Amino acid sequence: MQVYAHISDTHIGGSDQSVERTRLVMRHLLSFPGQLDAILVTGDIADHALVEEYETARDLLRSPIPLIICPGNHDRVPEFEKIIGPANQVLRLDGATIALADSSIPGRDDGHLSDETIAWLDEVLSERPEVPAFVGMHHPAVPLGVPYVDEIRLQEPERLAALLDRHPQVVAVFVGHAHTAVATTFAGRPLIVAPGVVSTLVTPTESGATVIVDYDLPPAFALHLFDADAGTLVTHFRPVTP
Numbered sequence: 001m002q003v004y005a006h007i008s009d010t011h012i013g014g015s016d017q018s019v020e021r022t023r024l025v026m027r028h029l030l031s032f033p034g035q036l037d038a039i040l041v042t043g044d045i046a047d048h049a050l051v052e053e054y055e056t057a058r059d060l061l062r063s064p065i066p067l068i069i070c071p072g073n074h075d076r077v078p079e080f081e082k083i084i085g086p087a088n089q090v091l092r093l094d095g096a097t098i099a100l101a102d103s104s105i106p107g108r109d110d111g112h113l114s115d116e117t118i119a120w121l122d123e124v125l126s127e128r129p130e131v132p133a134f135v136g137m138h139h140p141a142v143p144l145g146v147p148y149v150d151e152i153r154l155q156e157p158e159r160l161a162a163l164l165d166r167h168p169q170v171v172a173v174f175v176g177h178a179h180t181a182v183a184t185t186f187a188g189r190p191l192i193v194a195p196g197v198v199s200t201l202v203t204p205t206e207s208g209a210t211v212i213v214d215y216d217l218p219p220a221f222a223l224h225l226f227d228a229d230a231g232t233l234v235t236h237f238r239p240v241t242p
Ligand SMILES: [Fe+2]
Pocket: 044, 072, 073, 074, 138, 176, 177, 178
């Protein structure tokens, strides 16, 4: 069994609570008495892509457990790479490969996987085709039933689907961006959206409005349990309160 904690959308500097919420969630994850193999952070790390926001994020996201991060639409790759690290990051664990890719487009809120990023993913996934893999990025590749987010989802998702077809060892896709825990499918695989750390997006059905961002609901994370022998991925979603 492998265990991955998946957080997203810390938006450091985006609200009074962004720092405290990120600290709370990281403290929670790092105090697990049980197994935790990796921490994944799927984008929108800094709200305004300021160097000082990235410096705060870097300090908050320090971890003795392997941790990888990709940028989101609120991030800017040059500042991200200067303070946080490469925009495309891979974790080669004993029983799994986890690759987080940059799906941001400079100056835009929707997402896209560039030719360079697709080539990077192809290369990383070709290294160990016999080892199960997970691919992550910021932008969901499918509509989630929330128009506000659906308009700024991953463009040309067929490029991602074709990549996954070339690498059948990819078990699931992990994303963020929506600030709400979602389980759906894409290209015949689970597509799991981590809830937001900074806030929670409420669906039109619940709120009666097009866009309701709730800053009072607690931050939350996804806990992925992967059983390589059974080939199953199970995800638990957990709020974190002080
Ligand atoms: Fe986003």
